[in-house]
Amino acid sequence: MMTFVEKLEEAIEINNSRVCVGLDIDINKMPGVYKDEYLSLPRALCNNLEVMEEDLEIARKKAEIIFAFAKDIIDATKEVACIYKPQAAYYESQGVAGEIAIRLIVQYILEECDQPALYDAKRGDIDRTAEQYALAILEDSTGKKFEALTVNSYMGGEAVMPFTKYPNKGVIVLCRPSNPTAGEMCRVRLESGEYYFEYVARKAVEEWNKNGNVALVVGAVSEHLPREDVESCRRIGPQIFFLIPGIGAQPGILKDTVEAAKGPFFINSSSGITHASSGPDYKEKAHESSTKLRDDINKYLR
């Protein structure tokens, strides 16, 4: 059985691509045919035993719509993506329907795609709780058998180890996020002289990566994220994979990002691909925008 990193490296090689397709499905941005059908169905709260059967039936129907749209996007980007990354919040916000949908989606990726499936969940909790999250996200038993997840390491090694102990799974530690307010928490200067995110990077690289399955979230260069931050993470982990958000909806600068990240990395685009169009051309646009991102990255890689 291939490890997460091996599968990722193979997908990068085969598709000559470092594009991560972020499956952040926003119901209101789905193409008309799916959106209208979805919104015509009643809410399904699944919090009342007396109408549970009806609610579950509605949830199932809604899940099938989300899944059908996700399948379209996956099929349209299969030859361009190196990894698929559904974001947990977009499924959780659809209640039980979303929970069913994400299971159908991850199963489809596992069965039909060569790319690994990464759950962007940013979980982080004490050891026995993290073990429950590992069961929830990485194991057969719950129907959500992802090959990797993102984690938040604020509770220390205890919050990370329950995931890294699966040698074949990937554990991507939130290190230097790309959003405008990230700097106020991660770019705080320590007594030692380094930034807090550099401390996180060192912990991840030096202590938590015993199984060689740890990666880092390191955002794209932008007005909020100086190039030196990416370069510094690369110095700390010369061989470690970066998941790079912040290109697309967020105004990252691709050229600087690719140059600074040089080494193993992949770059995410979510709504820029998945919701590139809400019109009938949504599949073509998803294919086009992912292909363009792939080519742009490759241009700067040379």
Next chain:
Amino acid sequence: MMTFVEKLEEAIEINNSRVCVGLDIDINKMPGVYKDEYLSLPRALCNNLEVMEEDLEIARKKAEIIFAFAKDIIDATKEVACIYKPQAAYYESQGVAGEIAIRLIVQYILEECDQPALYDAKRGDIDRTAEQYALAILEDSTGKKFEALTVNSYMGGEAVMPFTKYPNKGVIVLCRPSNPTAGEMCRVRLESGEYYFEYVARKAVEEWNKNGNVALVVGAVSEHLPREDVESCRRIGPQIFFLIPGIGAQPGILKDTVEAAKGPFFINSSSGITHASSGPDYKEKAHESSTKLRDDINKYLR
């Protein structure tokens, strides 16, 4: 409509208690009658459309078992608790069954209890993603209408504001966790001289609490958490509520904790109450252990 803080204060007053009952339901620690029935049911992965109906039927049955047990614990502690806190991971690890169960549980707390319902989810992500989490956890539309949640602020104000903008909801920022490895990430000394968790506390108190609905997670005093850490958080936020974990399964020292936290706080116990016994006396034991904790806290409060 009462705010989260008002409802919490009223529950503390009425029950003369600062006990938070942590509903971290571990299937394997449920009393025999529930556990055996649960484990006799097949897995319900809900990731295959061809057997979805059967899977959902099984998930529903499993959810009813978890709910029945939770109801027993809630009923047994209703006169002693000031708040109920289900931990997300324990429901997520049970797949769709857990997702249904948590909806039944929160609905029961909302309808039958005077205590607020707090979701221990430690979510933290960029603004539009955090908005999806808010929908998932705080809104009517998904069946999981909690009155408060725990959040992780590593992505800055952007990760916190989508929750605090609900003035009636409580937002509890992870500040000084109690687990053994928390110190390595939060007790890092900054250039300014303060610890990182003190910086988090100041951000929460001074910047994110505009609606008066922010609280802090501040762990119990223990060999891993010096009393000065609790005192320091109290100095930074004299009027802010503390959710205090680390008593019970974790070996916190109650007397020091209560003295150092003086001001608004509540103390969580999860397995120490919910799984106080796996025998037929589990309701009595849950009542006993929550009552004992209430009385011990009150003793030190005098």
